[in-house]
Amino acid sequence: MSRRLLVLGWHNIDPTPFYPADPGAGRRGFDRQLAAIDRLATVVPLSEAIDTLAAGGSLPPRAVALTFDDGYADWLDAAVPALDRRGMHGTFFLVSDILSGRIGAWWEELADAFDRCTATSLEWAGRTHDLTTPAARLGAQAALKDELKLVDRATRVEAVARIAERIAPPPPERAPMFLDWPGAKALAATGHGVGSHTVTHPILAREDVDTQREELVESRRALEQGLGQTVDLLAYPNGNAGDYDQQTMELARAAGYRAAVTTRPGLVGPHEPPFAMHRVVLTPLTDVGELFGKVARKGTGLARKVVRTLAPTG
Template sequence: MMLVQSSRLLFSGLSPRGSRAKLTILIFHRVLAEADPMQGDEATAASFDWQMRLLAENANVLPLDEAVERLSTGTLPARAVAITFDDGYADNHDVALPILRRHGLHATFFIASGYLDGGWMFNDTVRESLRHAPNGELDLTDLELGLFTLKDTPLSRARAFGNIMRGLKYMEPERRADAADAIAERTGLPAGLGSPMMTSDQLLAMRRAGMGIGAHTVTHPILSRVTDRQARDEIGGSRERLEALLGERVSLFAYPNGKPGVDYTSTHTAMVREAGFSVAVSTSWGAAPRGASPYELPRFTPWDQSRARYLVRLARNTLQPFNTAPAMGH
């Protein structure tokens, strides 16, 4: 208890209120009902529950849009935190939402709109293909992804997944999708697996529960790897689909993958602004100080499994150097 109290004081000192305040934005993707060795980095219901309890007791959690507005006006409270999720997985509704509501917390969910209602993201296709693949050699050299030996252990398959993803992630989107489909065919991915993504009804239920909804493109391309026209269509198309579904303005955006200068550039921040968004978030670490560009806000998630260390890492993240300049252009 004393360690937690000391950590809270450290967080308060490094993230004070008012004009010297900093905004910490947390990023999640999934909250699994149970641990999955193939998704070892994802939160589980149990870990997410204690993390949200810790935040409710030691931070001031605000809706992202409100937090960004208060950051700009110098009225942010001490230990200010906003919670965000990317992609639009069904477990955000089924597992994360009840925990958030139990602790009285708000989160913003950035949705890749093209995968609503039964879609599969390429990474999920590959993961489930490897999960169900027979033991033995998997030759993906013709796809420029390598040669793998799959054993009857989750760790073997998780390692193969990580290596494949490193080669697959930055492919041009159509080639990436074709490669994921080829892997599914070669491994015999069973037909009829349910989509891991949210339905439109689940998304509407999230909004009715008071959660924030933002756009995350249509098909989650790396914006720097597509043409400017494709990037504009992805950015604007996601907003149009979500606004039509929700019947309200969508003003928040998250860059896919989100590394400044690598996954998106100043060209894309300009597109996001021109599309009518007022806030955009990256995956650069750090906490946003007053004066930070609202179109390149950093995000971070502590990975520690003890409460005191979790709070200490939250506090230390506020010391991460933060560059408010826009990412370089093409």
């Protein structure tokens, strides 16, 4: 038996502007990943694993919990069916205002604008970004994404709208990329776990205390009311070091959560702070067999050294 847990995290399965891939590659890759996990590990529900570790109990050898962030619509027709075919449990973290249609996902809106870009350059914050080639556009998008993560949400949303107006025509009508409330209810009815990913997906440490509290309290309230079940697990948006802090963790505890996952790679042990749980973020194209081989050979050192090369965080 073991007292360590590897928490894995995904976002979407099918390609999106922010997470591009060849059509069908995401589903095939995700199926291969689940096959490897089935062969190499034991999947445990995140909530149960947290309870077991908190009580000083033992987990199965190579215990793994599977999680998903943001509320992508393909969860219902790609992620959940793939999990169910193998009898695996997932925990899905939802953004309540995305479910309500009040906001979009700024990272996808930025990527979509660059996908449809017709401008040859962009003047922004005293810098000229070359947009004449696909590689240049990808570089500009990545640089702007990183810059926008350093500001508060209101500034970020306004900036994305202004950038999109400058570089691309208005977006066309398309199928929804994210779940709405009926979709979230259908997800909850599958028996998989549901958690909070805040109200509007801000980077919490960039916000003031009142805004952080509102994001944590109101998301939990909306999800519990809308889904008719207890919601007491949290995933910090972005989730890297500096995206949440001690005050954020204290506010999360006060808001009624009992644990929170980050995107800081590592293994979760019995003495891990419950509001700073390590998690390894993947794309559907990550080689999970390679990942588990490195876990077996290097133990906890894997998480801080190797996984950063396997998949970026969103």
